[in-house]
Amino acid sequence: MQVFSYSRLDKKSRCPWAFAQSYILEKKEPVTEALVLGKSVHTLIEMARVLKVEREEELKFLAESIAGVASLPVNAEEILTLATRRKVTESIGKGFTEEYFKISLSPEDPFGPELQGYIDYYEVTDTEIVVTDWKTNRLPYNPLDTHQLGLYALYLTQKYNKPVCGRLVFLRTGETREHLYTPEDIEKARRWAYDTALDIQQKIYALNCGGNLDELFPATPGDVCEYCGYAEECAKLADILEDDPGEFVSMKEAEKYGREICRLERAADLMKERLKQYVEKNGPVPVGKKQWDLVISQYWKFPQEAMKKAEEKMKDQNIDPLTVFSLTATGLKKLNWTDKEIAELGASIKPTKNFKLVSIK
Ligand code: SF4
Incomplete structure (x- = not known):
């Protein structure tokens, strides 16, 4: 292995076992909806x-065509909405899009990765280069949280000899996070990229010897399991239930227990x-007195006009609408x-405690 992409290096850093399944054993990772949408x-x-x-x-037609051939069902409207955010359309035709690059990670070593x-x-x-990566992630993060834009900056400073500003654009919210990269x-x-690449090369050598x-590329359960396609296979390595x-x-x-829960939950998903795919084709699957089935859940949706009529009806029935309506978080x-404005109205926060996996602040 001589040429590395950022995603390959990132996968090795996050979970060596998942990396080995993908790039050494070449086992195709089952795709996730988030990946297909992106x-x-x-x-x-x-x-x-x-x-x-x-x-x-025309854009709608293209979005529908792309959704039509996607490996998992994705919503054409969502593709269209995200891909036509103002920040994207404004940029079309101005700069360089989808530019391929290949550089040495160590100029002193001609045979290096x-x-x-x-x-x-x-x-x-x-005065500068502004490099943008479009993100469809739900949770925004900062450019320095990963090395992706730093590596793009490495290539662009070599090509243009100008400062590089890295910009992440989160298409769901339109939020932009930037960082001016220092040398x-x-x-x-x-x-980071050079060391990770060398480590991979050394481990592959050891494997060939x-x-x-499983020892050279250990599984590292944790939050990284959340979207992993190998979790079912990997869960067989879990020893937590015996120990x-x-x-x-x-x-x-x-902590070990918490990490294993991440892996096992992903495997269960x-x-x-x-x-679910079996049930879709063959009907419900009984498990004792219950069964796995596709169940329709439904709720009333009130357009504005219907809301007005509902309010009038309540007034006719001497019901104070304020005892029924409430301001939701949305x-x-x-x-x-x-x-501050909300508190000044007299509203108060009612905290509830839920046990779940959350980002570390
Ligand atoms: S489930 Fe978790 S530990 Fe297992 S391969 Fe995937 S990321 Fe690694």
């Missing part, structure tokens, strides 16, 4: 640029997905009021 949005952006398509009906990739979009101004940031990204794949400590006596034991979001 790829579809990028495809539409690229097709719109290459075919110079701007009209809405190389890095390749495609850059979503960048613009060259008089130290870029060197840190290069060092008779090493054990159950009962009551935890240390944070280390509790994938198993459910497979079972409604408050639309109003864009600050916490």
